[in-house]
Amino acid sequence: MDSEILIWIQENIRSEAGDALMIFVTHTADPSAIWVLIALILMLDKRTRRAGFLVPVAIALCHVLNGMVLKEVLGRPRPFLAGTGYLPLVSASGYSMPSGHASRSFAAATVMMLYSRKAGAIAILYASLVAFTRLYAFVHYPSDVIAGAISGIACAVSVLLIAGRIYPAEGRAPGGQ
DSSP, X not given: OHHHHHHHHHHHTOXXXXXXXXXXXXXXXXXXXXXXXXHHHHHHSTTTHHXXXXXXXXXXXXXXXXXXXXXXXXXXXXXXXXXXXXXXXXXXXXXXXXXXXXXXXXXXXXXXXXXXXHHHHHHHHHHHHHHHHHHHTTSSOHHHHHHXXXXXXXXXXXXXXXXXXXXXXXXXOGGGO
């Protein structure tokens, strides 16, 4: 089913205007550039500083877990190597699963969601768009971006839980007491 979805996207959604937009969006997440910029902006305000520091930590955890461990263990080739005749819209190397763009984007967006529902909702929508660009660009299968999203959310929650234990938010004692 993964391949059928990708081929459907290539045959029914791809267009010149879409290509330009999707290339731009996917590159904003190379290598998490938009999320690092957002984290820096969050660090400027005392009310959002904690989230600003935790976004890059969650992204780093995703990079290690997904890019250095899971991709190597799973070893799934990218879809453009499957002999379908479709070429990737952007360059991509290494293995396909899980999607690093999706995992890092969902990690950052999840941290933001847990600090601000409004900003987090926008971030989740953007992370979803970034994940879709990876399908559109023919460099990931749908299961790659789903696995990436799940992994990113798990990394963010893990970082938030650990940070809450080590450095509780103001007015809270360790352990939530």
